Amino acid sequence: MFEHVQVIHSSEQEVCIHISCVSCPHSIGLSILKKMNTVDDNEKVTDVHEQTFPQTEAAEKSFSDEANHETPLNYQDDTIAATTDGSSLTPSKEGVEEKPKKLCGYLYKLGMKGPLKAWKYRFFSYDDMKCNLLYYRIATDVCALGSIDLHAATFHFDVEAEEGIFEIKTPTKPYILKAINKHARMYWLQQLQRKRWEYCNNPSKIQTECIMSSDVHDREGSLHFGDGDFLSPVTTPTDVVGKMVALMPAPQESTSLQNISLKHPWKEIQNTVRNMCGSKPTQAISRSVFHFEESEQVSAEVTTKQFGKMSPSLNFARKARKQNGGFSSNLENISSDKLDNPQLQIQALTEELKSQKDLVKLLHRTLESAQEEKRVCAEYLSAPEEKDRLELIRHKVRQIEDLRQRVEVLQQEKQDLEQCVSLKDFHIEELKEHVQLLMEKNSAKQLVIMKQNEQLLSQMDLDNTTSSGMDTLHGQYRKIDSLMDDINAYKTQNRFLNSEIHQVTQLWRNTAEKETALLMKCSYIEARNCQLESKYLILLRKLQEVLPYLDADYCEVIKRLIEDALQSDIKTPLQPSNVHFSPISEYDDYGFMIIPEYELEHLKLLAKIQALEIRSNKLLTHDVVDKPLRIKWNSLEELSYSTDLKNLVRCGIPTEHRKRVWKWLTCQRINFSANHYKDLLKKCESAQHPATQQIELDIHRTLTNNKHFNSPTSEFIQKLRRVLFAYSWQNPTIGYCQGLNRLAALALLVLEDEESAFYCLADIVENIMPTEYYSNNLSGSQVDQRVFKDLLSEKLPRLTAHFEQYKIDLSLITFNWFLVVFVDSLVSDILLKVWDAFLYEGTKVIFRYALAIFKYNEEEILKLTDATDIYQYLSFFTKTICDGRKLMNIAFNEMNPFPMKLVRKSRAEHMEKFKAELVELEYIKREYVKSKKELRSTGNDMGVSEDEEDT
Amino acid sequence: MAIRELKVCLLGDTGVGKSSIVCRFVQDHFDHNISPTIGASFMTKTVPCGNELHKFLIWDTAGQERFHSLAPMYYRGSAAAVIVYDITKQDSFHTLKKWVKELKEHGPENIVMAIAGNKCDLSDIREVSMKDAKEYADSIGAIVVETSAKNAINVEELFQGISRRIPPLEPQQNGSNGAVKLGRQSLHQTNRCC
């Protein structure tokens, strides 16, 4: 891997280590400026070590950022001095206790993904700044292999799992860790909880809090670590956690191959490099300082030792080096696989050597016998005479004879022995048979014994004798013991989980509170923004009005500004990133378009202003007004007429209750048989009411600003048709009156169910409205216009005078307000509130609101001094009303007293007058026709066309 | 330039396209699903005519029979009335005749009447011939055009025709502000009430 490590002496106090990496395509040069600190006083060492963690990060960063460059790093002195001389290392206990304890220590971490699913021994260290738990291969590592984000994590452990295992669940990934024992595990869990708590309640860390209201701060001040009384903190297992552990060598370093992180090869390399530079014997480096010429050899030594830690295969190199003592540093250039070969060779050679030795021995023996033979031959040949030779031969013959006899004797002996053997064999055979017999006997006996045992056992079970009871009792005691253990374990787990739940809930609650506070603040700011924007648009509108009188330059600027204002889409600035909070859509709950569509160019700005005002109103009332109302409505169970309910209804029924209340209100007044609606529908099929055509013409043109009535295939259109058809037979004299379609449509939108909508329509037409409101010349409606005129002059005399001055006929404007109860006049959310009260209290609500609408805009109207302008303003001004609460206040407070008795009386009087006028009108008509006829009979040249007309 | 305000009301059967004609004239826009008019709706548009500006104050009315009793409110004081029928509906032409009669009996004396045969884009299903309409219009001295609010045919022309029929201002009538509310001169004409 690392081919070359160079230590270059650059100054007396600094050493440059240059490492070039072969495995990387581009050689990575790293030079680390190392301040040489000939540390002798070990007291300083601990301090140095404490600083390592924050520093390592910086180091890691610049390392990865600029790996290709030579980056000088200011690096605190190596800590190896600490490990070499650990006697005075232990810092005084008080010193540790005083500072916030650094949470770190060794744990096993279950490798989750990598090819090896195994426990990895890791050094864990908590980082206060980020609430992260960083883990390293060993304590002295510089670069963390990874980090666990704790701020949103939950902790858990399982009783039945292996001892010491616990789990950290982060939103993204679970981590399974193992402490060496239960105690250590509990310590870790509690510390982690504490850290999470401290982090989550640290006010300085959240920047958003600077805009938080102060009360949130106050509450926060009183927050403490919410441990509850669930679990008393366990003592610190100093032998397994804390800084001290970091100073000790990792216990399992020898088997470090399995600990090498396969996922982070690059980090491994970095760490190795760091360790090398950061923790190698000082003397090695200091020597290099003083013996510059030896630097290469020293660096080689450094490398070798490091590599020895990294993998066993590299260990070999070290061994080899030790064995051969005199190996030059060139050995380091041999790559690891090459180092394997010599050992194999040696083995082979040793084996070969052995066999060679055997061969040599054999050869020696043959050599000996050959020499003996040679010696005898030589003797024979050297004999001087025949006699001697003969003697010699005879001697040999005798020798041979002798030997033959010996052979015979031995053969005899052998035969004897063989006989003996066969005898013994036979004997053995016999014995074997005997054994066989005995075995059989034995097994039979055993069987009997077994049977008897069984019998005995069953008898014992039956009798429940005392002796066996003792045995089982022991077993049960043991069982109880283990169960007790389990109970204890579960108890601790339970207590831990309780504390976990407690804390997490507390955290959640705090966060939720903060969130709501922020959301409120946000909506308030947004509302303010809307208001400002609408003010700006109003200004633009004012400028637009006086545009013709301005200089051309200003004109251009203003026109451009208006264009910009119109183009910037209303929804974009209003749509915050967190859409879940009051999502802004084009349509409201009932499908009404929120932003009114004005076709006229000069009204487009107005539409925008309105949209902004509606929005700011909604935002401002949402928390202050709507919420308390909702709470009241939710607590309401039985509905019954009462002042309380009346006042509640006047404020507007919340959407989720409106359907129920409307249904209830109609049911109070209407009493149809169960099949009434179905019967009417049947009638529709059999007979067509003359109004059918008009209904067909109108249903597709109902509530065109509502999405449910937009498409001709919509379900609502079909329902509307059936409701109106049914009503045409419910009251054939009315049949259908233009406007009923809008009433029915609104009822349908709220009640959804067409039968309920039908009853609601019938209720309005027949019970709430006075007679002849929709039939017979709409006389009821016309009378109400007169009643209203009287009321207006009573309640708003100034305005009445103004209208009289410009000869404004208000009924041109207000007639349809009454006929369709403001549908299509008011914006939808105000409209629905008006309807809530209208269904509860009846027609006086229409009067109240009609008056309130004029009052609301009184000043505006008084400013207008031209009949046309007034008419023009009155033709759209209802839609400009955005503040429903203000309007409601005017309607129900400022217009008081408002006795219905007077209205009824006024109605009766006007009806009488109206009828009289009608009679008079009939009379005048008749007179007119008569006079014309007379005129025609006298002068013939005039009446031709009239005649034709009559045919 | 003098601005004259001319009150104009639209009369005619329901669904013949009165509102559509107004919408086309004022906003140059056609909406197939225009809401039926209830009571009345008010719009204005100013067009040049000769050396005057005519500001039309247009009152669009509801067409359903039972709303007829409201009509006097609208045609009272009107300088002109546009009576609309649907060329694809004979009935609507009949209703038109009734309106003419009512105007003759109760309307302002010198009211300008304009007959509009609307929906002329649907002439293949026509029920009222151009000839009938023309003859009738001539007989009562009214303007007549076939219009299409949908395709913007003759709508401008209809109002131009009305403009031309309005007698030019007599010099002594010209007030100091240059605006004369011609329509209201005849307000006092009858005391017939709505």
Ligand SMILES: Nc1nc2c(ncn2[C@@H]2O[C@H](COP(=O)(O)OP(=O)(O)O)[C@@H](O)[C@H]2O)c(=O)[nH]1
């Ligand atoms: N084809 C066609 N349809 C039209 C025309 N003018 C109006 N309409 C349609 O006729 C229906 C009634 O129109 P509207 O203006 O409401 O009639 P009103 O009741 O007289 O006001 C609507 O559906 C219009 O789309 C036209 O010129 N051509």
Ligand SMILES: [Mg+2]
């Ligand atoms: Mg209409």
